[in-house]
Amino acid sequence: MTEFVFRPAGVAALDARLEAAGLLDPAMEEVGRAVAEAAQGLAGGGPVLLLAGSGANGGDALVAARYLAGWGAEVRVLAAPSRHALTRLNRERLAAFGVEVGELTPGAVTREAWGSVVLVDGLLGTGFQPPLRLELAAVVEAVNAARGAGTRVLAIDLPSGLDATSAVPPGESVRADVTVAPVGLKPALLFGEAATRAGEVRVAALALPPDWAAGEAWATRPDDAAVAALLPVRRADAHKGTAGDVWIVGGAPGMVGAAALAGLGALRAGAGRVTLHSGAEVPLVTPELMVRRHGDPGGWLAGTGERPDAVAVGMGLGPGAAGLARTVLGWGLPTVLDADALQPELAGAGHDRCVWTPHPGEAARLLGVGTAEVTRDPLTAARGLQERFGGVVVLKGGPSVIAHPGGRWVSRGGHPGMASAGMGDTLAGVIAALLGQGLSAADAALAGVRLHARAGERAGIRHGYGLTATDVSAQLGGAWLDLTGGAGRGC
Ligand SMILES: NC(=O)C1=CN([C@@H]2O[C@H](COP(=O)(O)OP(=O)(O)OC[C@H]3O[C@@H](n4cnc5c(N)ncnc54)[C@H](OP(=O)(O)O)[C@@H]3O)[C@@H](O)[C@H]2O)[C@@H](O)CC1
Numbered sequence: 001m002t003e004f005v006f007r008p009a010g011v012a013a014l015d016a017r018l019e020a021a022g023l024l025d026p027a028m029e030e031v032g033r034a035v036a037e038a039a040q041g042l043a044g045g046g047p048v049l050l051l052a053g054s055g056a057n058g059g060d061a062l063v064a065a066r067y068l069a070g071w072g073a074e075v076r077v078l079a080a081p082s083r084h085a086l087t088r089l090n091r092e093r094l095a096a097f098g099v100e101v102g103e104l105t106p107g108a109v110t111r112e113a114w115g116s117v118v119l120v121d122g123l124l125g126t127g128f129q130p131p132l133r134l135e136l137a138a139v140v141e142a143v144n145a146a147r148g149a150g151t152r153v154l155a156i157d158l159p160s161g162l163d164a165t166s167a168v169p170p171g172e173s174v175r176a177d178v179t180v181a182p183v184g185l186k187p188a189l190l191f192g193e194a195a196t197r198a199g200e201v202r203v204a205a206l207a208l209p210p211d212w213a214a215g216e217a218w219a220t221r222p223d224d225a226a227v228a229a230l231l232p233v234r235r236a237d238a239h240k241g242t243a244g245d246v247w248i249v250g251g252a253p254g255m256v257g258a259a260a261l262a263g264l265g266a267l268r269a270g271a272g273r274v275t276l277h278s279g280a281e282v283p284l285v286t287p288e289l290m291v292r293r294h295g296d297p298g299g300w301l302a303g304t305g306e307r308p309d310a311v312a313v314g315m316g317l318g319p320g321a322a323g324l325a326r327t328v329l330g331w332g333l334p335t336v337l338d339a340d341a342l343q344p345e346l347a348g349a350g351h352d353r354c355v356w357t358p359h360p361g362e363a364a365r366l367l368g369v370g371t372a373e374v375t376r377d378p379l380t381a382a383r384g385l386q387e388r389f390g391g392v393v394v395l396k397g398g399p400s401v402i403a404h405p406g407g408r409w410v411s412r413g414g415h416p417g418m419a420s421a422g423m424g425d426t427l428a429g430v431i432a433a434l435l436g437q438g439l440s441a442a443d444a445a446l447a448g449v450r451l452h453a454r455a456g457e458r459a460g461i462r463h464g465y466g467l468t469a470t471d472v473s474a475q476l477g478g479a480w481l482d483l484t485g486g487a488g489r490g491c
């Protein structure tokens with residue numbers, strides 16, 4: 001399922017539309033039911049403790065308690081005074097089921113958690129404004145202590161205490177085993193330390209008027225079927241001239257490995273012909289990777305009339321890369337800019353056929369901010385880069401973000417072993433290969449990132465954390481088959 005990613009402003013806007021249409025009550029009912037089903041699955045018939053805060057997040061928990069009670073489960077409920085009309089209403093409905101609601105205090109949480117198999121955290125959701133007030137901080141501490149003693153924790157929307165927009169927790173928060181997120185994901189569920197506190201994240205889709213969720217979303221996370229549909233399909237009479245002529249421009253003396261890895265990535269992602277243009281002597285990586293050495297690569301690029309179908313520029317290129325990148329950008333061809341070609345002076349030089357592929361450190365250099373600012377909110381950073389540099393931006397990370405003129409995508413998958421040097425070079429080659437096979441910049445970026453991540457997953461099974469970029473390249477063909485279901489669309 002392709003999923004939406006919301007910031008609190010988007011959730012609030014959706015809430016307002018639902019409220020105006022009289023649909024907020026059924027929406028909360030759906031969320032509560034989805035939470036109850038998940039809690040029942042985790043509890044396996046054991047007692048469930050539900051904690052309800054004063055806002056709509058608490059309302060979701062009270063609805064869940066009613067469903068669980070109706071299904072015969074042993075439920076214990078502790079709630080703060082309700083400040084939201086629907087939360088109050090659902091407290092009354094719960095009372096009609098004969099369920100007593102206790103006062104929410106740290107001591108009560110510790111007491112009631114004793115013997116509860118599952119604890120449902122409905123304290124705070126997208127309405128939380130950090131920092132956490134003292135009274136709730138003590139409750140959060142009691143929740144985490146209960147988890148430490150063996151109670152499974154299910155968070156509604158977000159583990160309470162996380163700022164929905166940030167990869168960095170503002171302080172202590174609930175640590176969840178499972179998070180059930182209504183309508184869509186939140187940035188905190190995707191990135192950094194915050195995401196590690198959410199456990200397994202499940203999106204509970206709601207019955208909404210078509211396009212409402214899409215209209216308020218800040219980003220989307222496409223599923224593999226959507227990515228597979230972007231991959232090129234070859235006719236039986238395809239030949240190397242139709243599969244894309246790709247140039248890799250990189251590899252200054254002493255730095256040829258990065259460019260060679262990009263070349264290998266391009267070959268394994270289906271490029272018909274790959275030529276590495278370098279100012280250095282490049283050792284034979286694989287005989288299929290053609291190498292042309294130029295005494296003065298910049299001069300040669302500026303003067304040559306030869307043109308490929310796509311270019312990747314920057315890997316190991318060293319000082320002077322910005323000038324070469326500017327020359328290549330001037331051709332208006334499908335282009336990937338990576339590593340040394342990612343220079344602030346190229347702001348505004350991008351065109352609609354180019355893809356910039358910074359990692360967070362490079363992104364910070366391009367934006368003139370610290371790396372922590374980039375990693376705290378990768379979606380906003382990627383958007384800022386796209387606006388400043390033009391074209392399409394891939395902000396690499398776990399997960400990567402693709403910012404294009406029409407919005408933002410978050411990629412799926414990957415493997416922690418991919419945190420090793422050379423992975424980005426391979427990715428640049430993969431995206432160049434897809435550009436050379438006719439994909440648009442945005443599609444090549446999305447499909448390339450997913451293909452690369454899938455190849456990493458495959459290689460990770462064999463090599464674990466000892467994963468190299470060459471291992472990932474070797475799995476690109478298999479990754480392609482995984483995504484397309486084996487056959488591709490009529491190759
Ligand atoms: N459209 C959707 O997607 C749907 C969303 N739904 C649900 O709505 C949730 C959002 O609900 P929401 O807006 O009522 O906010 P919520 O997270 O319950 O928190 C508000 C409460 O937090 C409190 N509070 C704030 N800061 C605090 C602090 N620092 N320290 C301590 N307390 C603090 C604040 O207290 P107050 O400032 O009022 O005293 C207020 O009472 C969303 O996460 C999802 O679960 C579904 O029900 C339906 C469909």
Ligand SMILES: [K+]
Nearest residue numbers: 121124156158
């Ligand atoms: K919560």
